[in-house]
Amino acid sequence: MKKKITNWSNYPVVEANLLPFRYEDELRQLLNSQQEPLITRGNGRCYGDAALGPNILSSLPFNHILSFNEQQGIIHCEAGVMLDELLELIVPKGWFLPVTPGTSFITVGGAVASDVHGKNHHKDGSFSNHIVELELMNGVGEKVRCSREEKADLFAATCGGMGLTGVITKVKFRLKKVESSFINQRSVKAKNIDEIFGLFEQNEGYTYSVAWIDCLQKGKDLGRSVLMLGEHAKREELPNRQQMHPLKVPASKKVSIPFNFPSFTLNPLSVQAFNFAYYNKMLGNEKKDIVSYDPFFYPLDSVLHWNRMYGKKGFVQYQFVLPLEQSRQGLIEILEKINSRKMGSFLAVLKLFGEQESLISFPMRGYTLALDFPIVNGLFEFLDELDDVVMKYGGRIYLTKDARMKPEAFWKGYPNAQKWVDILKKYNPDQKFNSLLAQRLNIIS
Amino acid sequence: MKYILILGATSDIAIACAHEFARNGYGVQLAARKQDKLKIIAQDIEVRHKMPVTCHTFDALDYESHHEFWKKLPHRPEVTLCAFGYLGQQEKGQTDWREAWQIIETNFTGAASILNIVAQSYEEQGRGSIIGISSVAGERGRQSNYLYGSAKAGFTAYLSGLRNRLYKKGVHVLTVKPGFVDTKMTEGLDLPGPLTAKSEQVAKSIYKAHRSKKDVIYTLPVWQLIMQNIRLIPEGIFKKMNL
Ligand SMILES: Cc1cc2nc3c(=O)[nH]c(=O)nc-3n(C[C@H](O)[C@H](O)[C@H](O)COP(=O)(O)OP(=O)(O)OC[C@H]3O[C@@H](n4cnc5c(N)ncnc54)[C@H](O)[C@@H]3O)c2cc1C
Numbered sequence: 001m002k003k004k005i006t007n008w009s010n011y012p013v014v015e016a017n018l019l020p021f022r023y024e025d026e027l028r029q030l031l032n033s034q035q036e037p038l039i040t041r042g043n044g045r046c047y048g049d050a051a052l053g054p055n056i057l058s059s060l061p062f063n064h065i066l067s068f069n070e071q072q073g074i075i076h077c078e079a080g081v082m083l084d085e086l087l088e089l090i091v092p093k094g095w096f097l098p099v100t101p102g103t104s105f106i107t108v109g110g111a112v113a114s115d116v117h118g119k120n121h122h123k124d125g126s127f128s129n130h131i132v133e134l135e136l137m138n139g140v141g142e143k144v145r146c147s148r149e150e151k152a153d154l155f156a157a158t159c160g161g162m163g164l165t166g167v168i169t170k171v172k173f174r175l176k177k178v179e180s181s182f183i184n185q186r187s188v189k190a191k192n193i194d195e196i197f198g199l200f201e202q203n204e205g206y207t208y209s210v211a212w213i214d215c216l217q218k219g220k221d222l223g224r225s226v227l228m229l230g231e232h233a234k235r236e237e238l239p240n241r242q243q244m245h246p247l248k249v250p251a252s253k254k255v256s257i258p259f260n261f262p263s264f265t266l267n268p269l270s271v272q273a274f275n276f277a278y279y280n281k282m283l284g285n286e287k288k289d290i291v292s293y294d295p296f297f298y299p300l301d302s303v304l305h306w307n308r309m310y311g312k313k314g315f316v317q318y319q320f321v322l323p324l325e326q327s328r329q330g331l332i333e334i335l336e337k338i339n340s341r342k343m344g345s346f347l348a349v350l351k352l353f354g355e356q357e358s359l360i361s362f363p364m365r366g367y368t369l370a371l372d373f374p375i376v377n378g379l380f381e382f383l384d385e386l387d388d389v390v391m392k393y394g395g396r397i398y399l400t401k402d403a404r405m406k407p408e409a410f411w412k413g414y415p416n417a418q419k420w421v422d423i424l425k426k427y428n429p430d431q432k433f434n435s436l437l438a439q440r441l442n443i444i445s
Numbered sequence: 446m447k448y449i450l451i452l453g454a455t456s457d458i459a460i461a462c463a464h465e466f467a468r469n470g471y472g473v474q475l476a477a478r479k480q481d482k483l484k485i486i487a488q489d490i491e492v493r494h495k496m497p498v499t500c501h502t503f504d505a506l507d508y509e510s511h512h513e514f515w516k517k518l519p520h521r522p523e524v525t526l527c528a529f530g531y532l533g534q535q536e537k538g539q540t541d542w543r544e545a546w547q548i549i550e551t552n553f554t555g556a557a558s559i560l561n562i563v564a565q566s567y568e569e570q571g572r573g574s575i576i577g578i579s580s581v582a583g584e585r586g587r588q589s590n591y592l593y594g595s596a597k598a599g600f601t602a603y604l605s606g607l608r609n610r611l612y613k614k615g616v617h618v619l620t621v622k623p624g625f626v627d628t629k630m631t632e633g634l635d636l637p638g639p640l641t642a643k644s645e646q647v648a649k650s651i652y653k654a655h656r657s658k659k660d661v662i663y664t665l666p667v668w669q670l671i672m673q674n675i676r677l678i679p680e681g682i683f684k685k686m687n688l
Contacts, residue, residue, distance in 0.1 A: 023481075023482055023485065025481070064486070065488075065493055066489075067492060068492050089492075089493055
């Protein structure tokens with residue numbers, strides 16, 4: 001039975017067969033009985049079409065935790081386990097995720113397939129950095145193990161490989177030791193782009209750093225932002241009350257946006273109001289406090305389905321990275337374009353990445369910016385223009401958030417693309433694994 | 446330590462209940478036909494909740510084996526959850542007796558067979574708790590699933606009689622009537638929003654009802670209202686409806 005399926009940005013929407021599996025046997029049966037191409041989907045938190053196709057394997061029921069070594073901090077689990085479930089298990093024992101994206105509602109398989117990054121990329125690299133070993137199931141239902149030592153080419157092509165090497169079934173990875181579940185947070189205001197760049201570079205000693213940037217500012221205020229820095233709080237840094245339960249898991253108080261907002265709520269005016277409110281919440285130039293990990297890492301998770309704010313037409317998220325030397329100039333050019341078009345973004349997040357060596361993962365040394373755009377007429381043409389700027393400066397666009405870029409932008413932005421595609425041919429010879437994204441970008445033709 | 450025995454432990458509600466009771470400090474005994482699935486479920490519960498879990502082969506239709514099964518359990522469980530069932534295909538069952546037979550036997554006869562034994566044992570020791578997962582489908586026979594519905598109606602009546610018998614003996618019997626349940630396997634199917642519970646939610650309400658010794662619960666409560674109204678429709682009208 002076909003049903004309508006879409007990922008986080010509600011664009012695109014496809015009619016597809018959703019094929020859930022709970023056990024390895026069930027997955028093998030699906031692989032053997034399906035002649036048509038398949039793609040795996042975790043929790044659909046990628047924004048675009050990476051996890052979409054006419055036949056979608058759903059890994060959500062495949063969510064058993066296999067072992068948790070509390071002494072060494074190593075977890076072994078099936079790919080459908082969600083990060084929020086893992087946190088519930090590991091935090092009380094003094095461990096944390098080595099890398100986490102801005103939402104805890106993603107699966108471990110999705111973390112691997114997009115090789116996700118967090119606010120600590122400059123210190124700890126991306127998710128794949130912490131993987132001990134992976135297990136996949138290939139197109140004919142065979143189990144294949146890989147790691148940096150074993151089938152290293154498959155391992156490299158799978159991390160950030162958008163599900164095209166096979167179904168990731170089991171992941172073993174290292175956790176991060178923490179003394180408390182709290183974050184020592186410092187926020188600093190920056191007047192403009194030069195200030196924020198300076199602050200990022202001065203503060204690379206911090207484990208976590210990210211900035212929220214107000215895209216509607218112009219001229220000397222261009223790049224006005226707030227930098228948020230954080231460290232896992234040590235036990236003795238906690239107020240007395242919290243010292244009693246230093247590893248407390250915050251209770252979830254979630255509200256849901258039950259339906260799609262009408263799209264007019266997101267005009268530049270409402271964006272401006274939002275930005276203003278956000279920016280002025282913090283009156284001094286600098287603020288320090290101790291917060292639980294939830295608001296620090298997952299500020300949006302408390303509003304379930306916030307994506308519905310963008311209305312029925314959906315939105316796209318545009319995330320790019322520019323090489324360090326080109327970042328300042330490229331960013332100014334892009335912010336000015338956004339400004340002049342009044343295509344204002346509700347949320348814009350800026351971050352300085354560290355070095356990254358990988359085959360096909362997104363991060364590279366330099367600044368990355370993520371922006372949301374509600375879908376309106378002319379948007380895609382506008383984004384093509386932004387792509388040109390990103391390409392001109394040698395940058396690239398994050399596949400997991402993309403739903404619209406042209407193949408040229410992909411092939412230009414990812415210098416190892418051909419090498420990656422060659423490995424795909426070796427491990428996915430019949431092109432059993434294929435997605436709308438892979439077709440759109442001529443990865444699998 | 447207290448134990449819960451879960452019969453038919455591979456269903457979604459059963460798995461969710463296993464987690465919920467383990468989270469609340471119960472050791473878990475998982476029983477089902479297929480052992481390979483049980484093992485991975487058991488491992489997962491042990492890692493997450495640090496409670497002991499054992500796996501046992503149980504076939505609801507193999508009545509002869511039920512005594513032996515009960516006797517061989519490593520611990521006498523304080524709580525027995527009867528969660529197995531077979532929805533089957535109504536239309537097939539109308540002409541194919543094997544299908545009809547399997548629906549009736551699994552949902553009613555198999556349950557009665559094993560619970561007879563459990564009830565006897567609990568009665569003798571003067572304590573224990575039996576939880577039966579029945580269904581709102583048992584409230585009134587509908588053309589679309591009356592084989593399943595009538596077997597569940599039988600099971601509901603069985604549980605009610607059991608409660609009546611064991612109440613004085615300190616044994617508690619809880620009847621659970623789930624409406625639509627949204628499981629990970631039905632994710633994406635268009636189940637009607639406000640009428641659909643998640644299996645985790647169902648498990649939580651079962652645990653709560655067990656703690657507070659409720660007799661009958663609907664999950665979600667709105668189903669009680671719906672079924673009350675459906676029961677009130679005169680048969681003369683009901684027979685003409687398309688349900
Ligand atoms: C609010 C929000 C904040 C975010 N913040 C960040 C961030 O800070 N950093 C970051 O890097 N990302 C971020 N993301 C993106 C998100 O982390 C990734 O898109 C992630 O891959 C989503 O995981 P998922 O389980 O939902 O997978 P899906 O969205 O379902 O799939 C994503 C990709 O993974 C593949 N995949 C999933 N499971 C498997 C499997 N078992 N085997 C093979 N392939 C598989 C799919 O085919 C697809 O290509 C954010 C997303 C949201 C909604």
